[in-house]
Amino acid sequence: MKIHVDRELCEGNSVCVALAxxxxxxxxxxMAVPLAENPEGEALAEAERAANGCPREAIVLDG
Ligand code: SF4
Structure with missing residues (x-):
């Protein structure tokens, strides 16, 4: 599962940084940048919380 940030959507409000x-x-x-490419376990759960918390829906987890 890879973390992607859509730079067209990100508004730099740091919500993801606060959550994860x-x-x-x-x-x-x-602009938000992911620090891990393929989070697993608790890190993946944290990434999902950040993706769900992003008010711009700029964080996509795929793969
Ligand atoms: S929460 Fe979303 S909009 Fe805010 S900095 Fe992170 S990716 Fe960008």
Whole structure:
């Protein structure tokens, strides 16, 4: 399961960073970037919480 952030949708509000600080950070353009490619177990659950919490629905988990 890979984490993707749609940079067209991300507005840099840091919700994902707050929900999953080990998995997301903001880059110099204030866009979220995933810190892990293939989270598993609890990390995957955290990634799902961040995806569900993103108000822009910019986080996609696939694979
Ligand atoms: S929660 Fe969504 S909109 Fe906010 S920084 Fe993360 S990916 Fe971007």
């Amino acid at each position: 600080p080990a998995l997301f950070d903001l880059d110099d353009d204030n």
